[in-house]
Amino acid sequence: MIQPKPVSFVAPVVGAAGAFAGLLVGTAQGVPLLGVVAGAALTAALAFLWLEVFRKERIARWITFLGFGVAGFAIGGLMGGVIGLAFGWLFGWFIFWLGEGRYRAKLPPYTTPLQVFYHFLFRVICGLIFFFLITPIVVVMPLSFNAEDFFTFTPEMLRLDPAGYSLKHYRDFFTNDDWQQAMWNSISIAPVATLLSVSFGTLAAIGLSSEHVPFRRPIMAILISPMIVPLIISAAGMYFFYSRLGLQGTYWGVVLAHAALGIPFVIITVTATLVGFDRSLTRAAANMGANPVTTFFRVQMPLILPGVISGGLFAFITSFDEVVVVLFVGSAGQKTLPWQMFTGLREQISPTILAVATILVTISILLLTTVELLRRRSERLRGMSPG
Template identity: 60%
Template sequence: MALPVYASPLERLWYYSYRVLCGLIFLFLIAPILIVIPLSFNVEPYFTFTEKMLSLDPDGYSLRWYDTLLTFGMATPEAPRDSSWWLDVWNNAAWVRAAKNSVIIGVSSTVVATVLGTVAALGLSRPEMPYRRAIMAILISPMIVPIIITATGLFFFYSATGLAGSYVGVVLAHATLGIPFVIITVTATLVGFDRSLPRAAASLGASPTTTFFKVTMPLILPGVISGALFAFVTSFDEVVVVLFVAAHDQQTIPRQMWNGIREQISPAILSVATILVIVSVLLLATVELLRRRSERLRGISG
């Protein structure tokens, strides 16, 4: 929307102030995420820029908070940093253990959510599907219902069935929360899916299984992977259900952060935050590439 030549001075003024306004809103969106990155290298235990940091003095910056991530919870943090020190980190450091738990829970729940969600999305996007609207509403509802209500319900359900405090319980709960994202992304990919392709495969003698893996799957794969990434992020970022149904020693990264923020917020939290921001940048880039690839595959020019 370029400024037309006939614009009055008032419109000219509005045009530029509008751009500045939008710039400020973009700043509001992105600044809080970027601000934690430099602050996580602060040498002092403060949450603000020190004089030294502002004058770009190398003495004002350090990696000490990243070091705490490794040493916190270790048996012998002072020992020389050889292979046994790193083994200690791997086995005992609180944040490393939390990361391991997060990855285990995240990957398992993503697999469950993606498999069930993709199969269901294939059914939902068939024109013959009965009660489509009502079933869709039920399947999307875990995304809409407030997380505290889901957690409360799961708390009662798991205490009655003995799933409380188990990995299975957390994985099932996180899979439930991730499923709406898989459904949404995969059904979006299936819009405009050429139904004559599976029929062509069948007419050439392929069994339904072969048709699915050789024809349908490659076409919807970008959507499936995006959905899986959404489901993984949902689980990786989830804290309320973990607080309600997980055992005390089942720490995950968000839970550890939650405890850190509630009790004594230290710049170590900022270094975790920085790592998580980098992870989300990578995920966003992957999803964006997949989306473009999917549009190319389906012949929608971008």
């Protein structure tokens, strides 16, 4: 059913999209109504021109792309040029996507036009939701290179003027004692807490996944509870209880608290890995004379290692990202990175926070990639199809 569509259908649709784009450009220039009319007229005319007069797709799309870019540059400088190029590419593609009927390529041939419309409406809504999900994180990144101490885009930044950008917030992060101290505290607390929760958690997960465990459900409920109980309640309880033990305000108090918070993640990921674990492998090893310790380290551990590592990463990020508990259990000597960010956000607003945020997002992207690769490796090892 991929067949060219009549221009009487394509031109109005493209014109409507053009009217919307024209509205954006027009309002920015202070003439919204003119923008709507001009945008609609221009794009509809283009659709007519390319589909009826000059139907050579490759050349036509290049002309649209470059033409819009030049027009944008003439109106709004460098940034206008970039936006113009984007619009040019978009409309060039849109005209031929509609005109050639390619939009029906992945739909069943019997779908009615209304169904096609709903299908794409749904896609657009999903796109907006994804936009909502990702924009806040993306917006932070360019802002962290702001040359001013503002939390918003300056005119220089919007003009893509190099003077509007600088690394000074990063420099501040790497030279300011408060931030450096906070970073070192985070780095010295998180790995120890992770080590504790991974070593205890892995053992317990292996115990929990054996066939006959008395009181399995209540034990599981207790072990998972640190993830469910609101952090403020955990923090309050730990504050009261650790003060009694003299652990409040100490390094070990924070480490123990964070280890407890990380345990559910280790339990969940490791038990999930163990579900697919073939028990006959350990039996075979025992049969061949390996003692339980050897069996564990040589046979079972390599197979569940991906789960253990991703559980560890979860535990690490839990500790690294945790602020409520450390706020109460720790003292000024245990001020971690999130704590410093929290005080920064509440009291003295400094864009250094955005630089830190960008660094943390980069770290999370790296961690996310690692976990994803580990998950695939684990599924391959256990003979499942890589998802």
